[in-house]
Structures are given as structure tokens and as C-alpha cells.
Amino acid sequence: MRTAAWLLGLLAALPLPDLAGQARSATAGLVLVEAESFADTGGWVVDQQFMDFMGSPMLLAHGLGIPVKDATTVVTFPAAGEYRVFVRTRDWVAPWNAPGAPGRFKLHVDGVELKTTFGIAGAEWHWQAGGSATVDTTAQLTLHDLTGFEGRCDAILFVRDAAFVPPDGGDALAELRGRLLGWDRAPADGGTFDLAVTGGGIAGTAAAITAARLGLRVALIQDRPVLGGNGSSEVRVWPEGHTNHEPYPHIGDVVRELVRKKGRGDGNARNADIYEDRRKLDLARAEANLTLLLEHRVNAAEAENGKHVHAVIAQHTRSGRRQRIAARWFLDSTGDGVVGALVGADFDMTGKGHMGVSNLWNVGNVEKNEYQLRCECEDPDDPLSLNFVTSNEPAPFPRCPWAVDLSDKPFPGRKNGSLGQLGGWFWETGFDRHPITDLERMRDQNLRAMYGAWDALKNVDGRHPNHRLKWAAFIAGKRESRRLLGDVILTGDDFHAMKPFPDAAFPCTWHIDLHFPRAEFAKGHEGDEFISDYTRGKGYKYKGPYWAPYRALYSRNIDNLFMAGRDISVTHEALGAVRVMQTCGMMGEIVGMAAALCMKHDCNPRAVYEDHLDELKQLMQRGAGGSAK
Numbered sequence: 001m002r003t004a005a006w007l008l009g010l011l012a013a014l015p016l017p018d019l020a021g022q023a024r025s026a027t028a029g030l031v032l033v034e035a036e037s038f039a040d041t042g043g044w045v046v047d048q049q050f051m052d053f054m055g056s057p058m059l060l061a062h063g064l065g066i067p068v069k070d071a072t073t074v075v076t077f078p079a080a081g082e083y084r085v086f087v088r089t090r091d092w093v094a095p096w097n098a099p100g101a102p103g104r105f106k107l108h109v110d111g112v113e114l115k116t117t118f119g120i121a122g123a124e125w126h127w128q129a130g131g132s133a134t135v136d137t138t139a140q141l142t143l144h145d146l147t148g149f150e151g152r153c154d155a156i157l158f159v160r161d162a163a164f165v166p167p168d169g170g171d172a173l174a175e176l177r178g179r180l181l182g183w184d185r186a187p188a189d190g191g192t193f194d195l196a197v198t199g200g201g202i203a204g205t206a207a208a209i210t211a212a213r214l215g216l217r218v219a220l221i222q223d224r225p226v227l228g229g230n231g232s233s234e235v236r237v238w239p240e241g242h243t244n245h246e247p248y249p250h251i252g253d254v255v256r257e258l259v260r261k262k263g264r265g266d267g268n269a270r271n272a273d274i275y276e277d278r279r280k281l282d283l284a285r286a287e288a289n290l291t292l293l294l295e296h297r298v299n300a301a302e303a304e305n306g307k308h309v310h311a312v313i314a315q316h317t318r319s320g321r322r323q324r325i326a327a328r329w330f331l332d333s334t335g336d337g338v339v340g341a342l343v344g345a346d347f348d349m350t351g352k353g354h355m356g357v358s359n360l361w362n363v364g365n366v367e368k369n370e371y372q373l374r375c376e377c378e379d380p381d382d383p384l385s386l387n388f389v390t391s392n393e394p395a396p397f398p399r400c401p402w403a404v405d406l407s408d409k410p411f412p413g414r415k416n417g418s419l420g421q422l423g424g425w426f427w428e429t430g431f432d433r434h435p436i437t438d439l440e441r442m443r444d445q446n447l448r449a450m451y452g453a454w455d456a457l458k459n460v461d462g463r464h465p466n467h468r469l470k471w472a473a474f475i476a477g478k479r480e481s482r483r484l485l486g487d488v489i490l491t492g493d494d495f496h497a498m499k500p501f502p503d504a505a506f507p508c509t510w511h512i513d514l515h516f517p518r519a520e521f522a523k524g525h526e527g528d529e530f531i532s533d534y535t536r537g538k539g540y541k542y543k544g545p546y547w548a549p550y551r552a553l554y555s556r557n558i559d560n561l562f563m564a565g566r567d568i569s570v571t572h573e574a575l576g577a578v579r580v581m582q583t584c585g586m587m588g589e590i591v592g593m594a595a596a597l598c599m600k601h602d603c604n605p606r607a608v609y610e611d612h613l614d615e616l617k618q619l620m621q622r623g624a625g626g627s628a629k
């Protein structure tokens with residue numbers, strides 16, 4: 001856990017870094033260029049998921065086997081001359097001792113290709129030496145992907161001093177980054193708000209909109225360019241759970257604005273447009289009281305540790321620029337309880353035997369207008385809504401010796417040839433791994449399973465000759481990690497007994513849906529299973545809607561911290577029922593209303609239960625839908 005008491009000491013008026021939108025710097029013969037700050041990232045994607053552990057986001061060549069377009073940028077050097085070059089990278093399949101190093105790429109300096117091929121060795125992030133380059137006072141850098149198979153570049157370092165050894169990680173690397181990029185200086189003033197919401201999944205987005213409509217000044221901080229979390233076009237899970245039930249038929253009105261009713265063709269891992277990123281962004285942007293900070297990750301906080309939050313620090317995922325967001329109340333809707341962990345909130349986490357992580361994927365026919373598909377991107381202004389014309393072109397796919405070897409093993413979709421079995425929710429890994437610190441490994445195992453399955457189908461079975469991998473999420477869809485503890489910890493037994501609560505606040509309608517490795521497909525993959533099963537039958541049903549209590553939505557020890565979504569105060573078992581997205585969104589609505597009462601009565605979230613429950617119920621009766629304003 002990283003508390004940021006140290007930041008309090010740093011908040012004296014230090015000069016702000018002049019990053020001009022680019023995380024790069026030159027000091028004393030060292031020039032550090034963060035890959036995510038490249039002016040043109042080409043076909044590489046910015047991956048911030050592991051930045052709390054790597055120290056910064058990276059660029060990922062997520063090309064599904066087709067090399068992605070070059071990323072380029074121009075760098076200024078303090079002096080022309082010869083520099084030693086290092087690239088921070090890794091061989092992403094090395095943790096499995098797999099052969100082949102699929103993530104290979106090159107670096108060009110002013111059009112000259114360095115001899116070294118990067119990404120070929122080392123399970124851990126490290127500086128791979130790349131020889132030397134002679135530059136003028138400016139030079140163009142080009143990252144050139146060789147494979148399309150998930151090559152990754154964190155940063156590039158140019159060094160004049162022959163004796164300098166760059167630190168591969170830990171505090172020494174953080175210190176170097178801090179010094180060269182200004183990340184160790186005081187963050188800029190990002191403003192003071194009534195409610196600061198961290199995490200723009202459906203829970204956080206619904207909370208921010210609700211609170212803004214009820215008159216609070218709200219900051220919504222989201223580490224991706226889109227809202228919706230697992231329900232966005234980046235992860236592509238369709239939101240389930242029922243809304244708008246008696247006795248509070250308006251709980252769910254904001255969710256209904258964010259997510260249209262499920263129709264034909266809606267589901268998981270479909271085309272990007274059905275997840276309606278634009279709809280969510282437009283709704284958030286329509287609220288005058290709401291400040292939206294996209295591509296900002298909260299990775300530090302100021303707090304009286306274990307008691308009270310003063311501010312969160314949000315770092316821009318491309319420029320590295322840091323902002324201090326102060327607020328009276330905070331909501332942790334990160335799914336991972338990130339804010340709670342930073343400020344010392346009590347939490348629980350199932351270490352082993354928890355639900356895993358999925359990277360959904362799909363396949364499709366080769367299309368005549370294939371080049372347009374290469375443009376498929378996360379830009380909500382340009383979702384993939386074009387019509388494609390099927391072609392009879394064959395789509396060869398290379399052997400992938402570094403992937404999960406499925407040549408002679410079963411997996412869903414192999415026996416019956418069903419394409420619909422590929423890439424669904426049950427392609428899931430990491431049941432016994434740490435849900436937060438092992439995330440890169442879990443995501444990568446999902447990708448290895450996908451590539452292994454497609455290799456087996458195409459090259460061993462000779463199936464689907466005109467099909468290709470069409471889309472795969474590089475953002476891991478997460479189900480379970482930290483659960484922050486509130487005044488009530490909702491349990492599975494509460495669902496079975498339908499235990500009534502005086503502060504019943506959000507209706508649960510999904511069965512107790514827990515996941516575990518599916519025995520049929522586990523043989524030979526023990527410890528790295530990648531197909532899941534789910535709990536079903538009488539022991540996992542209850543008669544919904546079951547109204548869960550408000551007291552599961554605020555921290556029991558941090559007096560101004562709310563939570564909503566999958567990191568609320570529930571046991572592992574109860575999480576199975578509350579975690580579906582429309583239910584999470586309704587938690588957000590309740591938090592938005594409770595925050596409004598905190599503001600009105602100048603009180604903390606607990607006092608809303610103790611002293612203002614009737615008023616909360618009145619707000620719940622009215623709802624916060626657009627027409628209720």
C-alpha cells in the first residue's frame with residue numbers, strides 16, 4: 001500500500017514541470033523519453049493498466065499478429081553527439097519460459113535503424129542496451145513493430161556518461177523518472193470539488209452525474225479515454241441486472257440513460273459501436289457541475305492515514321502531468337479499491353480461488369475493405385460502424401510456439417467448430433493470482449490462450465481458412481479484487497435469508513454468480529487455467545429483487561469515503577450477486593444522493609444513515625433521471 005503522507009511535505013511552492021504535454025527530459029547527459037508521450041503513437045496503444053507497478057504507462061503493439069503502424073516523435077537533445085541508447089522493455093512470454101519472443105520491435109533514430117532487436121529477453125521490465133546513436137540537437141524517434149504480437153516499450157533513455165547504469169526498477173528508477181521528468185515535484189492545482197469520483201466505470205459515472213444534478217461540484221477521474229469500464233468498447237461486456245423496481249421505481253433512471261435496454265444483437269465481445277461510448281461521454285459532459293478528467297490515473301493521495309482523505313493526485317497517462325484534486329467527499333469506484341488502499345481504508349481481498357480476468361475477443365471473415373478494419377480504434381467519435389463486405393481471401397496465421405500450446409488439447413469451440421465459443425466471458429485466467437500486482441501476467445496469459453487457440457484451429461485443424469482474429473481487448477476485464485469494508489458487510493447468507501435492512505437502497509437481481517476453473521479444460525494448464533465455469537443451482541439463487549443496504553457503500557474507517565461498484569463492502573460470495581453493471585450503476589446513484597445530503601447537512605456518509613435516512617429515501621423516491629431535475 002502506498003500512502004502519500006510524503007506528498008504533504010512536498011506541497012510547498014515548488015516550480016511546476018514544463019512538460020508541454022510530453023513526458024521527456026534532458027538533464028546532465030541523460031535524455032528520457034516516455035513511449036506513451038510520443039507525438040504520434042501510430043498503431044501502438046497506450047496501456048496504463050500496470051503503471052502503478054512499472055512506474056509509467058507503456059506503448060503496446062496490439063496488432064493480433066499484424067505489425068502495427070510506426071509510432072514517431074521528435075526529441076530535443078542538450079548537445080549533438082553520440083549517446084548510448086537503452087529501451088525499457090521485456091519479453092512478455094518469458095514468465096512461461098516460452099520460446100520465440102513474439103514482442104519484437106526496432107528503434108529508428110533519425111531514420112537509422114539500430115541493430116538491436118528489442119523485446120527479445122527478460123521476464124522483468126529492464127533497460128535493454130541498444131548500442132549507440134549519433135544525433136543532432138533534435139532527432140526523430142520511430143518505434144517499428146516487427147510482429148503485431150504485443151511488443152511493449154515503456155521508455156527510451158539516451159546516455160552520454162559511459163559509466164552510467166540505468167536502474168531497472170524500484171525506488172531508483174522512480175527517483176530517476178521523478179528527477180528527469182519532474183514527476184517528483186508538487187502536482188498542479190487541479191481544483192477543489194465537493195465530490196471527487198475516481199473510476200469512470202458505470203458506478204462512478206452514474207454517481208458523478210447524479211451528484212452533479214443534485215448541485216454538487218464533481219470531478220470524475222478516469223484512466224482511459226472513454227467511460228463505462230467493462231461496459232465500454234474497450235472491454236465490451238454488456239451490462240446486466242434489472243433497474244427501476246418498486247418501492248423505488250426511479251432508482252435506475254440514470255443507468256437507463258447511460259445504457260439502453262438490451263436489444264437483439266447486444267451482448268459481449270461484439271462490434272465497438274454497440275457499447276455506445278459516445279452516449280456516456282455526452283451525458284457526463286452535459287452536466288455543467290461535472291469536470292471530466294479522462295486519461296488520468298489516481299496513484300497517490302493526501303490523507304490522515306486511516307481516517308480522512310484531503311485530496312487525490314491524478315497523473316495524465318500520456319504527458320505524466322500530475323494534478324491535485326481536493327474535495328470534501330470522495331468516491332472510490334475504481335473496482336480495485338485504489339483510493340481506499342492509498343488512504344488506509346479497511347479492505348478484504350480473496351487471495352486465491354477468486355474470480356479471474358478476461359480479455360474478450362472475436363473473429364471474423366476477411367473483408368474486402370480490410371484496410372478500414374485496421375483503423376478500428378477506441379475513438380468514440382469514430383466507432384466501428386462501417387459495413388464490411390466479405391471476401392474469399394484466405395487469412396493465414398503464423399504458428400505461435402510461445403502461446404499456450406493447444407495443439408492437442410480441448411478448448412471451447414474446438415470440437416463443434418462454433419465460432420461463438422471463442423473469446424466469450426469464460427476465457428478467464430488468474431483465479432489464484434494476486435488480482436492487482438499480477439494483472440500484467442494474467443492479461444498476457446489471456447492473450448497467450450487466444451493466440452494458442454487460433455493457432456490450433458488454423459494450423460493444426462485447418463479450420464476457418466478465411467477468418468482472422470478481428471478484435472481482442474488489451475484492457476483486462478476484471479471481476480474481483482479489493483472490497484472496501486463498510487458499516488455493513490453484505491454476505492451470501494443475507495441474500496439467501498433475504499435479510500431486510502432499514503437502509504435498503506439498491507435492488508439486486510443477478511444470481512450469486514461466482515467463477516472457478518472449468519475442470520474439463522484444466523488438464524495440463526494447472527495454475528494457469530484459462531477457461532472458467534460458474535456457480536448455478538438452488539444454492540446460488542434468491543428471490544430478487546433483493547434490496548441491499550446503503551451502509552455497504554461507505555468506508556467504516558475513512559470518514560469521507562464512499563464506494564460503489566465491485567469494490568463495495570461485500571463478501572466474495574455476495575459479490576457474485578451485486579457485481580453486474582446495472583446494479584453497480586444504481587449504487588452510484590445512491591452515492592450521488594447521499595453525497596448531496598452530506599453537503600446539505602455538512603456531515604459524513606455515516607450520518608446520512610444515522611440522521612438523514614428519511615431524506616435519502618425521499619431522494620430515492622424522486623430519482624435523479626434527467627427529467628427529475
Ligand SMILES: Cc1cc2nc3c(=O)[nH]c(=O)nc-3n(C[C@H](O)[C@H](O)[C@H](O)COP(=O)(O)OP(=O)(O)OC[C@H]3O[C@@H](n4cnc5c(N)ncnc54)[C@H](O)[C@@H]3O)c2cc1C
Pocket residue numbers: 198199200201202203204221222223224228229230231237238239240241268296297298299333334335336338357358359360425476477478479564565566567579580581582584
Ligand atoms: C469478462 C467479464 C464478463 C462479465 N459479464 C458481465 C455481464 O454479462 N453483465 C454485467 O453486468 N456484468 C458482467 N461482469 C461484471 C462487471 O463487468 C463488473 O462487475 C462491473 O463492470 C463493475 O463496475 P465498476 O464500475 O465497479 O468497475 P469497472 O467496470 O471495472 O470500472 C472501473 C473503472 O475505473 C478505472 N480505474 C481503475 N483504477 C483507476 C485509477 N486509479 N484512476 C482512475 N481510473 C481508474 C478503470 O479503468 C475502469 O474503467 C463481467 C465482468 C467481466 C470481466
